[in-house]
Amino acid sequence: MIELTSDIKKFIAEHENEDIRELALKASRYPQINMQDAIQQIAGRRIAKSKIPSWYAQNNIIYPPHISMEQCSSEQTASYKASLSTGNTIIDLTGGFGVDLSFMAQNKTEAYYIETQPHLVELAQHNFKVLGLDHITAINNNGINFLRSEDKLWDTIYIDPARRNTSGRKTVLIEDCTPNLIEIDSLLNQKSKQVIIKLSPMLDITHALNSISNITDIHIISVNNECKELLLVKSSTQKEVKFHCINIINNGVQCFSFTKDNENNAAVTYSDHPEKYLYEPNSSILKAGAYKYPADYFNLKKLHISSHLYTSDLYIPDFPGRHFTVKNVFGANKKDIKQYLTMKQANISTRNYPLSVAEIRKQTKLKDGGNDYIFATTLVNEKKVLILCEKVE
Numbered sequence: 371m372i373e374l375t376s377d378i379k380k381f382i383a384e385h386e387n388e389d390i391r392e393l394a395l396k397a398s399r400y401p402q403i404n405m406q407d408a409i410q411q412i413a414g415r416r417i418a419k420s421k422i423p424s425w426y427a428q429n430n431i432i433y434p435p436h437i438s439m440e441q442c443s444s445e446q447t448a449s450y451k452a453s454l455s456t457g458n459t460i461i462d463l464t465g466g467f468g469v470d471l472s473f474m475a476q477n478k479t480e481a482y483y484i485e486t487q488p489h490l491v492e493l494a495q496h497n498f499k500v501l502g503l504d505h506i507t508a509i510n511n512n513g514i515n516f517l518r519s520e521d522k523l524w525d526t527i528y529i530d531p532a533r534r535n536t537s538g539r540k541t542v543l544i545e546d547c548t549p550n551l552i553e554i555d556s557l558l559n560q561k562s563k564q565v566i567i568k569l570s571p572m573l574d575i576t577h578a579l580n581s582i583s584n585i586t587d588i589h590i591i592s593v594n595n596e597c598k599e600l601l602l603v604k605s606s607t608q609k610e611v612k613f614h615c616i617n618i619i620n621n622g623v624q625c626f627s628f629t630k631d632n633e634n635n636a637a638v639t640y641s642d643h644p645e646k647y648l649y650e651p652n653s654s655i656l657k658a659g660a661y662k663y664p665a666d667y668f669n670l671k672k673l674h675i676s677s678h679l680y681t682s683d684l685y686i687p688d689f690p691g692r693h694f695t696v697k698n699v700f701g702a703n704k705k706d707i708k709q710y711l712t713m714k715q716a717n718i719s720t721r722n723y724p725l726s727v728a729e730i731r732k733q734t735k736l737k738d739g740g741n742d743y744i745f746a747t748t749l750v751n752e753k754k755v756l757i758l759c760e761k762v763e
Contacts, residue, residue, distance in 0.1 A: 371492045372407045372432050379429060382411050414439050421445065422469055430500045432493055438467045443568075446618045447591055447599055448473040454589070454603060456564050457525020463513025463549075464530045468494040470568070472501055474528060481506040484513040514549050517561050527562040533570050544573070544581050552581050558604065559584055565604035571597035571657060578602060585611055590654040592617045595692075597653050615654035617690060624690035626655055628663050636662035640750040641671035641681055644696045644757050648745065649680040650719070651691040664689070677722040677747045685762070694743060694759035702746070702756055707734050710758060715740040721747040723754065730756075 381403050385393060390409050397405035414433020418426040422445045425431050433439060443451070452473040460478050462471040465485035475481035483498075483506055485491050491510040498506045509516065513529070531547035544551050551558075551567065558565045569578070571590065579585055582602065586609055589601040595617055610629050617624040651664055656678060665672045668689055670680040680689075687693070700706040702725075715737040718727050723746040725733070730746055745757040 428500050431497050442467040442469045455526045459524050460526040461524050462528045483508040484511050484516050524562045527565045530568040567602040569600045571600050587612050589614045590657045592654045595653050613658045615658050617652040617654050626690040628660050633663045636666035638662045638665045639671045642749050642751045645681045645683045647682050648694040648696050649689045674748050674750050679721050693762040698758040713742050716742040716744050718744045
């Protein structure tokens with residue numbers, strides 16, 4: 371394991387913002403510094419500064435190679451997972467860099483970190499002590515083997531299976547993950563009151579529901595409208611599966627929850643024209659398949675069964691997504707484009723529209739950016755339109 375001597379810590383502090391490639395070329399100037407170790411730490415700290423700021427604030431944290439930093443959870447998503455974990459005991463079967471467990475274990479009386487890679491176990495042991503998490507026991511073992519060997523019922527089991535195949539390519543199928551969740555499904559049920567499973571946001575949710583038993587909650591987590599994680603929560607409590615669409619943004623968290631019955635039974639009114647306000651649901655809602663229920667819940671009109679844009683004359687500030695004021699609506703013909711698009715740039719999105727954003731940019735000659743937003747979409751009467759908007763901040 372890398373040793374953070376006073377010399378290397380001073381070097382990292384002095385050169386943290388410098389070009390890493392140039393530093394590597396200057397290694398001979400610093401014979402007392404293991405440049406490879408120093409560069410790994412500088413690279414890790416740069417990622418941690420925005421991804422795990424509370425870790426970045428600790429100068430004695432030791433960072434792993436880039437792949438582990440790339441795969442680890444952000445502080446925002448780890449904190450959210452901590453809010454889901456119940457009980458006093460927790461075990462992380464696939465420890466990795468240990469970020470998730472460091473947050474989930476903070477209010478636990480007993481916590482275990484299990485990891486197959488010895489160098490990560492060493493790092494975790496060191497970092498947990500730096501963070502004051504002395505109650506976490508780090509063990510170098512296969513998590514499933516350890517679980518089978520222990521005669522214990524855990525309050526929470528957390529597992530983040532590897533989503534890369536033998537050739538290193540990413541996979542999104544449950545049966546292709548390591549460990550195979552389908553094969554250990556009954557074991558997880560036997561050994562825990564609650565299981566939290568982290569999966570790729572690209573995963574087919576219906577396939578997950580059909581493959582894994584006792585799922586009670588599905589959390590689709592986005593950060594600044596980019597889907598980051600899919601969490602499945604297993605519990606012995608029998609109830610209808612609830613979907614929780616989470617979008618963590620700079621000034622808070624947007625949350626929208628629903629069941630499949632809510633979606634299937636939603637009453638929707640369609641409008642053949644955008645009203646004063648236009649609403650675009652966040653990516654978690656779209657991933658979860660809540661297409662009708664947001665209109666019903668917020669008393670909005672939908673523009674088309676497949677467009678997934680909503681409108682109203684009354685402003686709805688709590689809608690979980692982006693809000694816009696409609697400035698104009700027109701066709702995509704040359705005459706209308708020339709008349710209504712007098713600006714030189716705009717942010718363009720397509721929703722149920724035959725042309726791509728690139729094709730619309732070519733057609734309108736608009737560059738990206740600015741304060742104007744254009745939604746190219748189809749209305750309920752099948753008319754293809756461009757909706758010119760201004761974002762409501």
